Amino acid sequence: MKPYIIYQIAKADFLERARRFSFLMISIFSMFLAFFSVPNTEAPLVSVCMEPNIFHQGSNPTWIPVAIALCGGILFPMIGLSYVKNNISMDRNHGLLYSMQSMNMKKENYIVGKFLSNLFILTFMWIFAMIGAAFMLPFRFPDQPLPVYDFISPFIGVYPGIIFTSAFAVILESISFISNKAGNVIGQTVLFVIFLINYSTSDYNNPIIRAFDYSNYRWIMDSINDAVIPIIGHAVQETGILVPGGMFADSKGRQELFFHGLLWNGRYFVDKLVLIVISMSLILSAVMLLEKNEKNTKISFDKLQRKERMGRKKIYYANQLISEYRMILKSLPKSCFAAVTVLWICSIFAPLNYVKDYLWILMLIFLVTLFSQMGCREYENNVTEYFTTINFSLIKQILYSFFGEP
Amino acid sequence: MKLVLENVTKKYRDKTAIQNISAELHSGQLIGLIGKNGAGKTTLLKLLSTIIKPTNGRILLDGQDIVKNPDIMRSTVGYLPQEVFAYPNLTVLEYLFYIASVKGMGRKEAEKQINAFLADFHLENAGNKRMGDCSGGMKQRTGIICALLGNPQIIIVDEPTVGLDPEERIAVRNILSGLSKERIVILSTHIVSDIEAVSSRILMLQHGNLVFDDSPEKLILKAKGYVWEYTLPSLRKNMKGISSMVQTEAGIHIRQVSREKPDNEAVSVNSTLEDACLFVLEE
DSSP: OOHHHHHHHHHHHHHHHHTSHHHHHHHHHHHHHHHHHSOOTTSSEEEEEEOTTTBOTTOSTTHHHHHHHHHHHHHHHHHHHHHHTTHHHHHHHTTHHHHHHTTTOOHHHHHHHHHHHHHHHHHHHHHHHHHHHHHHHHHHOTTOOOOHHHHHHHHHHHHHHHHHHHHHHHHHHHSGGGTTHHHHHHHHHHHHHHHHHHHHOSOTTOHHHHHTOTTOHHHHHHHHHHHHHHHHSSOOOSEEEEEEGGGGTTOOOOBOOOOOSSOOOHHHHHHHHHHHHHHHHHHHHHHHHSOSSOOOOOOOHHHHHHHHHHHHHHHHHSOHHHHHHHHHHHTSOHHHHHHHHHHHHHHHHSOHHHIIIIIHHHHHHHHHHHHOOSSOHHHHTTHHHHHTTSTTHHHHHHHHHHHHOO | OEEEEEEEEEEETTEEEEEEEEEEEETTEEEEEEEOTTSSHHHHHHHHTTSSOOSEEEEEETTEETTTOHHHHHTTEEEEOSSOOOOTTSBHHHHHHHHHHHTTOOHHHHHHHHHHHHHHTTOGGGTTSBGGGSOHHHHHHHHHHHHHTTOOSEEEEESTTTTOOHHHHHHHHHHHHHHTTSSEEEEEOSOHHHHHHHOSEEEEEETTEEEEEEOHHHHHHHTTTOEEEEEESSOOTTOOOEEEEEEETTEEEEEEEOSSOOSTTOEEOOOOHHHHHHHHHHO
């Protein structure tokens, strides 16, 4: 591995994405995450709520970093994965990956460069969330300073999860047949399932479950309990993360609760080191899995012509709505259709609680990642240039895409 | 340097893109690759640049099999794909330094070569322009610089003059011609005049088969006596082998390649490389 080459690959990829307007928007969204995460039981959606009948929620600045780390630890890797998981597939789809391989580019340099680029992007976004939190402190609590450790340690605790997400994105992309939408769906589902296991397991001594706690949920909860137990004599029992505001609207808690950042714990520290080692092994696996040559993807000219004739015929008889509908369906991987169908059938027969808590969320993740184009198809393919020359075609296209999706 | 293709075949599922191609290419040659769309030109170039592997056959570089050991070829080839993709948010300089580093070049060497190429290709003032803001011609020239960085001994360029203005086209083909003195340069294009101006050898592909492998002069000779010019008041149905058609006051002036005299008024004229290409491909 050559550091200079890795640096150039990471730099090029990072600059390419950081200069996009979407990066600015998602960074602003990260700052907004800080605003949104400040606990407020009267808000329509409450980020974090702990023993609302005992404690005054979000009454001092120590709540801000803890609440952001708790919500961000869950949401940020999932949002971040969707955002960063397209750099290798973009190179592959445009042939740049294979051109670079013909330049004797070593796979390890390429993969490590892409991983570092992912990491830089997510780090910047996380820093934006921290900046947002820092702005919120004087805004909400003008005369209450917060010790640096109490502010920064909850954010740092999530960082191994960010490293894991960056590595996970790279391995999902290194396998060519799942590198596009299917990979997004698989990635989101895996992250969600890992979180669910961590959230609901009673066997938290299991080293594998501990190591995969990318959201740092357990460590933060232990740190919260460290502050709670001396006051009420037991761990937090009534909690809510990302729950509707109405649930706690009548709570009367007036007791002050101060957190002290992440509680130092060697065991959790080792868990985070293990998560980083897992991330490194994912990168190594990605190096091995990345193809060395372009795969055979062409089909015979006759077959192409046959397909083209069929397509032309159907579009000729159909209108733009049906054309949009067909194009949307064509772009979706069949495996994901199958998965959504299985989830749909399961949700008919499974108990309602189970369906509400797990299956519907999984279906939502599947469908959002499937139907989101992750970059406008028309802009990417310069179709907008044709559309702008035809009256109302862009407006019609947007409407038909919207109606075509369900 | 010698590049040998031995019975190279490439199949994509049920389609044979390249069939049993054998050829021997030497340093000091600029080889023009001609063929219709779908003839297998890009597949052949991808095989030579080790992007894809042949289904059958061997490709040897100085006696070493590059299918088994692609790194031998990859350390010495400069490849320009048909469609140049560059990160739209990187500047021309950033992109070139990126490609130079991928090729394993150090910063100083990269800087020296990039500056020289930017001047050769008239891109000195475009260094800080983002690739997404560049014109098609600028992108194409940047792509050619990418292929030439690192002083490759084998240069493979797929349609390098697409989107270039006449002046730039001439500049590009002259640079390629100059480079071919000590290297193997393979130039694939639809623009026959580009090949006519610089190629010492032509490979012509049709339906994946090599149908011609010789000098441009020999190719022109093939069509000698089969090129006709005549004027018609209007076009006939199913006319084939027409290389030019000009509307004049007297009617339509037609230049046609045909084994038989197409019209009583038709006059035999000297063949050009374009006529000859049409003649071989129509045969």
